[in-house]
Amino acid sequence: SQQGEEDPQALSIQEGENATMNCSYKTSINNLQWYRQNSGRGLVHLILIRSNEREKHSGRLRVTLDTSKKSSSLLITASRAADTASYFCAHRNTGGFKTIFGAGTRLFVKA
Amino acid sequence: DGGITQSPKYLFRKEGQNVTLSCEQNLNHDAMYWYRQDPGQGLRLIYYSQIVNDFQKGDIAEGYSVSREKKESFPLTVTSAQKNPTAFYLCASSGQTGEDGYTFGSGTRLTVV
Numbered sequence: 001s002q003q004g005e006e007d008p009q010a011l012s013i014q015e016g017e018n019a020t021m022n023c024s025y026k027t028s029i030n031n032l033q034w035y036r037q038n039s040g041r042g043l044v045h046l047i048l049i050r051s052n053e054r055e056k057h058s059g060r061l062r063v064t065l066d067t068s069k070k071s072s073s074l075l076i077t078a079s080r081a082a083d084t085a086s087y088f089c090a091h092r093n094t095g096g097f098k099t100i101f102g103a104g105t106r107l108f109v110k111a
Numbered sequence: 112d113g114g115i116t117q118s119p120k121y122l123f124r125k126e127g128q129n130v131t132l133s134c135e136q137n138l139n140h141d142a143m144y145w146y147r148q149d150p151g152q153g154l155r156l157i158y159y160s161q162i163v164n165d166f167q168k169g170d171i172a173e174g175y176s177v178s179r180e181k182k183e184s185f186p187l188t189v190t191s192a193q194k195n196p197t198a199f200y201l202c203a204s205s206g207q208t209g210e211d212g213y214t215f216g217s218g219t220r221l222t223v224v
Contacts, residue, residue: 033212042117042201042215043154088153092209097161098169099209101146103153 006089006102014110019076021105023089024069032065032072033090033099043088046074051094081111114138117202117216123224124189124196132187132219134202140214141207143185147171148199148218157200160185161207189221197223 007022023032031050035043049056049065049072056063062075076083086104093100115136124130134143142161146154156169160179174193179185185204189196199220203213 031210035215040199040218040220042217043203043213045212045214048212097209098156098159099213101154103151106151 006087006105008105009103010106010108012108012110013079015079015081017079019079019083019107019109021074021087021089021107023072023074023102025072025089025091025100026070028094029067029091030094030096031092032063034061034063034072034074035088035090035101037086037088037104039085046087076107079107079109081109083107084109115202115204115214115216117200117219119219120217122219122221124221125224127191129188129190130221132189132200132202132221134185134187134216135183136185136204136214137183138204138214139182140204141182142205142209143179144203144205144213145169145175145177145185145187146201146203148201154201157187196221 005024033048034046037043047058047063049063060077065072086106088101088104090099090101118133144159145157148154155171157175158169158177160166163182166177166179176188199218201218202216205213
């Protein structure tokens, strides 16, 4: 399967703590994207990191990409109860058109 | 506001019926996609279209059909041949290459009764 794998499947933390989610993939990629999904809603695009980038920031989000290990991580700093959602990584293989989504990490932030 | 609209939000289908899910976007995006999401799972690609009047099968196209007669619209029909259609269906759109990420609709939850 080309599907990416995410780790952990579920994460429960206290408000104010940092949350780290990891994603691995199997082939060469053009870019890797992270999305957020609130329960029963569509996905919202958070951040895209290209294969020639190693780190990217957006507000409280920090994404890293290690193409040698075929892995990425999403760090949410100073988490809030409103960050409770599922987070998906998605990648596009080099030369491919389709974006492939992982199974997601369910994050629960306790107030 | 630019966006992508899916309707209806909830849909109930009887055994043997065909149903059509609507997806409309006003983002001037060339490419549109349909995904299926089952509980606790990731997204699986059903069909995609890179340009008007053209579409391609995704990974789980059996039992589904689509059309792309207008740039703004990409309806999905769930046919009676789809044996397990109960799922959450998500429509998305992107620029022609899809390189800059997707915009998703809010989804349609289909239940077989």
